[in-house]
Amino acid sequence: MGYLPIESYGVIGDLRTAALIGIHGSVDWLCLPRFDSMSLFGALLDHDRGGHWQIAPTVPHTGEQHYLPGTNVLATVFHAGAGGVLEVVDFMPMGRSRGPRPRLVRWVRAVRGEVPTRLVWAPRFDYGTRAPRLERRTHGVIATDRDNDAAVISGAKWVPWAIEAQQAVADFTLHQGAEAWFVMTWDDDEVTPLALLEPVRAFEETVWWWDAWIAGLRYDGPYRREVERSALALKLCCHEPSGAIVAAPTTSLPESRTGGRTWDYRYAWLRDSAFVLNALDVMGFERETEAFMRFLKRVCRREDGRHLQIMYGVDGERDLPERVLGHLEGWRGIGPVRVGNGAVDQFQLDVYGEILATAALWAHRHRLSEGMWQTLRRLVDWVAEHWHEPDYSIWEPRHEPRHHVYSKIMAWVALDRGARLAAENGDDVGAARWRQLADTVHAEVMERGWDEARGTFVQVYGEPQLDAALLVAPKVRFLHRSDPRVRTTLEAVRRELATSCEDLIQRYRGPDGLTGEEGAFVFTSFWMVQNLAMVGEFEEAERLFRHLLHRASPLGLFAEEVDPATGEHLGNYPQALSHASLMNTAHILERLRPVGG
Numbered sequence: 001m002g003y004l005p006i007e008s009y010g011v012i013g014d015l016r017t018a019a020l021i022g023i024h025g026s027v028d029w030l031c032l033p034r035f036d037s038m039s040l041f042g043a044l045l046d047h048d049r050g051g052h053w054q055i056a057p058t059v060p061h062t063g064e065q066h067y068l069p070g071t072n073v074l075a076t077v078f079h080a081g082a083g084g085v086l087e088v089v090d091f092m093p094m095g096r097s098r099g100p101r102p103r104l105v106r107w108v109r110a111v112r113g114e115v116p117t118r119l120v121w122a123p124r125f126d127y128g129t130r131a132p133r134l135e136r137r138t139h140g141v142i143a144t145d146r147d148n149d150a151a152v153i154s155g156a157k158w159v160p161w162a163i164e165a166q167q168a169v170a171d172f173t174l175h176q177g178a179e180a181w182f183v184m185t186w187d188d189d190e191v192t193p194l195a196l197l198e199p200v201r202a203f204e205e206t207v208w209w210w211d212a213w214i215a216g217l218r219y220d221g222p223y224r225r226e227v228e229r230s231a232l233a234l235k236l237c238c239h240e241p242s243g244a245i246v247a248a249p250t251t252s253l254p255e256s257r258t259g260g261r262t263w264d265y266r267y268a269w270l271r272d273s274a275f276v277l278n279a280l281d282v283m284g285f286e287r288e289t290e291a292f293m294r295f296l297k298r299v300c301r302r303e304d305g306r307h308l309q310i311m312y313g314v315d316g317e318r319d320l321p322e323r324v325l326g327h328l329e330g331w332r333g334i335g336p337v338r339v340g341n342g343a344v345d346q347f348q349l350d351v352y353g354e355i356l357a358t359a360a361l362w363a364h365r366h367r368l369s370e371g372m373w374q375t376l377r378r379l380v381d382w383v384a385e386h387w388h389e390p391d392y393s394i395w396e397p398r399h400e401p402r403h404h405v406y407s408k409i410m411a412w413v414a415l416d417r418g419a420r421l422a423a424e425n426g427d428d429v430g431a432a433r434w435r436q437l438a439d440t441v442h443a444e445v446m447e448r449g450w451d452e453a454r455g456t457f458v459q460v461y462g463e464p465q466l467d468a469a470l471l472v473a474p475k476v477r478f479l480h481r482s483d484p485r486v487r488t489t490l491e492a493v494r495r496e497l498a499t500s501c502e503d504l505i506q507r508y509r510g511p512d513g514l515t516g517e518e519g520a521f522v523f524t525s526f527w528m529v530q531n532l533a534m535v536g537e538f539e540e541a542e543r544l545f546r547h548l549l550h551r552a553s554p555l556g557l558f559a560e561e562v563d564p565a566t567g568e569h570l571g572n573y574p575q576a577l578s579h580a581s582l583m584n585t586a587h588i589l590e591r592l593r594p595v596g597g
Contacts, residue, residue, distance in 0.1 A: 003047060003332045004028075006253055006569040007553035010065050010074040011233070014092035015240035017102055018249035020044060020573075021090050023063040025076050026054035032151070032186040033102050035239060035246045035314055036266040038126045040151060040186070045252055045337050046328040051124030053184070055088050055108055058116045058171070065555055071210035072232050073203070074555075077111070084113030086174065095209035097202035105199050106182045110174035117174060119159075119182070122167035125149045127325050127339070131166045137191040140182075141168040144189075152191045154183045218284030221590040226549050229556035230579035231283060234276055237576045239314040243291030244268035245276050246314060248560070248572035254334040255561055255571045256516030262330065264341045265560075265572040267311040267320060268295070271394065272577050274354035275523075279580035281361055282587045289362050293372065296355065300375045307382065308355075310348045310396075311341065320344045346392040347401065352383045353410025353417075357476065360417040363424065373425050380418030380430075384437055387411040394469050398513035403461040405449035406469040412441040413476045442478070450485070456492035457485075465510045466496050468524035471531045481534035490531045499564035503547035519561035519570040522548070526581035533585075533592045545585060558582070 009020040009028070017037070020029035028043040028050070042050030056063075061080040068075060073091040080086060089107040093099070108117065123132055125145045132143035132151075140154040141161055155161075159170050159180065174180065181199040185192070213235065219227050237246050251264035277289045299316045300308070313320060322342035330337050359368075359376050368376070393404035415438035422431035448461045459467035470489055474481040497505045504520035505528055525548055532541035551562050553569065558578035560571025 006331070006559050006571075006573050007557070009044075009553075009557075009573065010067070010076075010090075010555050011236055011249065011557065011574055012072055012074050012090055012092050012104075013236040013249065014094060014098055014102055015235070015238055017092075018236050019090075019092065019104060020250065021065075021074060021076065023065055023076060024054065025056035025063065025078065025088050026052045027090075027104065028052050029250060030104065031249075031266070035249055036264075039128070040123050040125060042124065042128050042328070044250070045330055046128060049124065049128040049328060051122050051128055052120070053104075053106075053122065054120045055106060055117065055182075057084070057086055058118045059084075061086075067229070067232075067555060068207060070214045070228070070232075071207050072236055073207055073210065078115070080113070080115050082113060084115040085111040086115040086117060087111050089203070091203065091206050093202040093206050095205040097198070097205045101188060102186045103197075103202075104184045105202055106184075107179065107199065107203060108174065108182070109179035110176050112176055114173060114175050117172055119170040119172075120167055121153050121169075121184075123151050127337075128328060134163045134166065134168055136161050136163060136168075139193045140191040142189070142191055143168075150187060150189050152185050152188050154185070154191055154194050154197060156180060156194055216284050219586065219590070221586060221593075223545075223549070223586045223589075226552070226556060227283065227583055227586050230582045231280065231285070233557055233574045233579045234280060234576055234583075235285075235288075236574075237276070238288055238291075239268070240291070242315050243288075243293075243295035244312065244314045244316070245273040245288070245292060245576065247272045247311075247577065248575050250572045251339060252335070252337040253331055253559065253570070253572045255518040257334065257563070257570070258516040259330070259334045259336070260515040261518055262334070262336060262338055263343075263572070264320075264322070264338050265575075266314075267341060267344075268314055269311045270296070270308065270351050271310065271348070271354045272580075274358040275584075276576050276580045277358050278361065279583035279587075283583055286365070289358065290366070293359070293362060297372055297375050300379070307347050307386070308351055308379070309344055310346060310351055311344055318344075342398075343392070343396040346396060347389070348393055348396070349383070349387065349389070349391040349407040350394055350404075350410035352379055353413030353476070355379060356414040356417040356421075360421060363421060368421070368425065373421070376418070376421060377427075377430070380414060380422075380434055383411050383414040383418070384434065387415070387437075387441055395467075395507060395512065399511070402463075403448070404467075405445060405457050405459060405461065406467060406472065408441060408445045408449065409470075409473060409476065409478050412438050412445065412478060415441060416477075445478075454492055455485070455488035457489050459508055459510075465508060466493055468493055468497055468505055468507045468521065468527065471524065471527040474531065474534050475527070486531065487535045490528070490535060494528065501547075501564045503544045503551075504562055504564050519563045521561055522551075522558050522575065522578040523560075523581035525562075526578075526585045529585050530581075530588050533588055538589075538592060538594060542589060545589060549582075 043052035248265035255261035390401035559569035559573035
């Protein structure tokens with residue numbers, strides 16, 4: 001089949017896992033039963049070995065995709081020869097139809113004309129290392145392997161299944177108005193009759209569930225469509241059973257076309273989660289923060305004096321060893337393919353600031369329980385004792401720790417928000433102590449992190465390179481947006497980190513212990529827009545924001561990066577941070593929009 005551009009995929013999910021489906025009608029990525037499980041379909045990372053499930057016309061055709069309005073139900077429309085139109089609607093059941101096992105439902109219908117169609121179901125267990133044994137049953141096909149993993153596909157009795165080359169194939173022709181339903185269920189050893197699975201009811205309930213959820217969106221600005229799609233994409237990154245939020249539902253989609261920068265993002269980064277929750281909260285979604293706070297309390301309870309890990313498994317697992325899957329070639333042959341993440345043990349000081357900022361936001365509307373306050377208090381105490389230490393910071397370089405200015409700013413955030421929470425919870429002694437220490441941190445950053453000659457903050461104490469993460473300063477109120485140092489830092493970042501495209505910036509330049517040249521980061525490009533609006537350059541901010549929005553996929557989705565030379569997406573997809581920053585930017589633009597603008 002070859003490899004599609006990353007932005008040629010749509011994503012569906014059930015808040016336990018997610019699937020990527022391309023404009024060629026193929027499910028090319030699905031891990032079961034949860035985000036960070038082994039893949040069953042992995043053609044995204046190896047079209048020969050990974051496994052896939054494709055439904056498409058057998059005659060020449062073109063494809064396009066759209067979401068049903070207000071949902072994560074995906075429709076792929078094929079325009080085939082002689083005026084035929086075939087539609088494949090994909091979803092994972094939600095609401096009352098979501099059962100204990102993940103299911104993927106595909107509804108195929110001929111919208112116009114007569115369309116000869118082929119279905120190929122080629123599951124491959126354990127990242128494509130184990131081809132299954134396939135058996136034909138009355139109502140479908142079952143796939144099993146030696147480790148007792150099982151997946152089944154159910155369809156109408158008339159479907160002409162054939163088993164060939166370790167895949168199930170069905171060729172059929174649909175006439176205008178005719179339809180076929182297929183339901184795949186994970187971890188089942190029986191092929192259930194289609195009627196008992198009630199796919200029509202599952203479709204109706206899933207559409208209703210997503211529509212009801214997005215109805216809570218509080219945004220009526222000019223970018224409603226983009227904000228709505230971003231909110232729906234963020235919800236797909238939520239692991240409902242635990243409250244965790246994954247950075248992206250994929251692994252190893254490359255940040256560089258020369259390889260090397262391929263990482264597993266199917267875990268809960270605390271930093272990313274904090275930014276996501278801020279975006280959801282300002283747009284009216286609060287339950288996700290409540291669920292995440294429970295997750296945070298649980299993982300903090302396990303640390304016992306250690307620094308917080310930057311990421312955890314979706315159920316709070318601490319051990320996420322990184323390994324290379326050498327049998328997979330990677331998307332477009334760009335590897336290596338990795339599972340696990342070696343950055344898990346890095347000390348990243350900034351994480352505490354992001355978490356305390358989220359907690360302070362949460363505490364505005366909810367009374368902190370005694371247990372939650374004690375958890376947060378321990379985090380602030382930890383920062384008070386360790387803020388002066390070097391760390392790896394937000395970008396997770398693979399070299400020695402340094403004194404990163406971004407991390408020190410976020411340490412100030414942790415102490416500042418901790419002092420506020422302490423005062424609100426009757427701890428006047430703690431509030432005074434942390435406030436005094438926050439002032440100390442602030443003074444040090446202003447002395448050691450500021451380059452007077454260039455009029456900008458720098459990435460690391462005593463070194464000249466810049467960092468787009470420095471644009472966070474006015475966002476977290478480290479400096480007021482009217483402070484001239486905010487404007488001059490913004491100007492320096494635009495001047496020194498800009499790409500050939502004015503709306504795209506790189507996160508930094510300089511050695512980071514890795515090989516390959518990466519693209520421009522989507523979320524820091526949105527941060528630049530936010531800073532422009534904050535310093536009063538509203539028209540320029542809105543102009544660049546519109547440019548960035550045009551870089552979304554046809555479905556309105558963003559990966560982690562964009563290649564400035566080609567406009568193609570790079571990195572894992574869809575990326576939660578990219579969509580969170582889009583939503584926050586839309587919110588800031590609306591809040592700062594000039595009267596009559």
